[in-house]
């Protein structure tokens with residue numbers, strides 16, 4: 001866990017000590033280009049573009065400030081920001097594989113990560129195996145002499161199953177595999193997969209970091225060497241750059257991440273308690289529940305709770321389930337999470353899903369717990385009409 005005084009330093013001070021005019025909000029460097037007074041400076045920048053901005057597709061001081069804060073939060077030497085979480089994951093994966101390699105990934109990884117592996121990279125001769133990764137045995141069985149990379153994401157979305165990151169990653173490292181961890185659910189505040197030995201830690205910064213549903217962004221965190229490799233491969237070549245204004249919004253959002261996550265968790269506790277007691281609810285799966293079957297893993301992985309869970313209603317009547325969804329007035333129907341607004345993602349919107357029709361993911365935002373409970377109460381009641 002990051003001590004609170006260190007968090008305060010990272011979120012409110014780090015990289016901001018010497019701002020002109022002692023501003024309390026950092027400048028947004030709206031410039032595509034940088035110029036040089038001397039040939040020596042210009043040469044130095046070209047020799048190490050990662051640390052000396054030349055052109056804003058490569059580096060921008062506002063983006064750099066955000067990267068320093070995210071690296072400090074994740075406990076890695078460096079971090080590199082992208083225009084989306086998917087861009088960060090794609091660049092991280094591309095930096096680890098070549099034609100002929102084999103990748104092992106946990107089942108139900110983020111859908112576009114799966115598409116990258118199974119479709120895009122597959123066309124370039126990279127093969128992939130999917131495993132549950134919950135007991136470690138299936139991962140070991142999937143290993144072959146071409147395996148170079150393990151991708152983990154714990155818990156996986158919609159079903160909230162966790163992998164034992166510590167034992168899985170230490171096994172992968174003993175086999176000299178690279179390990180990429182999608183830590184979006186952990187948030188940069190909440191879990192440091194680098195402690196378990198993960199090489200590259202990616203986030204959709206769109207979610208908890210952004211926190212207001214107004215920015216799409218991503219980050220990859222890791223050693224100086226790996227981030228440098230990503231910089232000259234998947235970053236500069238594909239150009240999925242984060243813009244300075246967006247980086248500034250994320251720096252602004254980080255100021256309140258502790259308080260936002262705390263409030264949303266407090267509200268979740270009340271909503272979970274309400275749903276668990278409701279006769280029309282079959283089950284609620286919040287990984288932070290004291291009775292959760294994987295609670296030991298949860299304790300070992302998460303420093304703080306997160307405000308997202310799944311639940312199932314008793315009915316499987318599509319008409320009643322749609323009635324429930326469409327009766328909600330405060331909670332919105334939608335993908336994504338991490339913003340101020342609570343969001344319900346019903347499994348029944350997907351044409352192909354491993355989850356039954358009565359399965360829902362609910363992200364709890366910043367609205368009052370009483371309003372959220374009342375919204376759910378009325379929507380559940382409407383199913384009887």
Ligand SMILES: *Cc1c(COP(=O)(O)O)cnc(C)c1O
Nearest residue numbers: 084085086110182184204206217
């Ligand atoms: C949203 C999400 C992503 C993709 O991030 P974008 O910012 O939307 O590109 C990747 N992994 C997880 C777990 C996500 O929830």
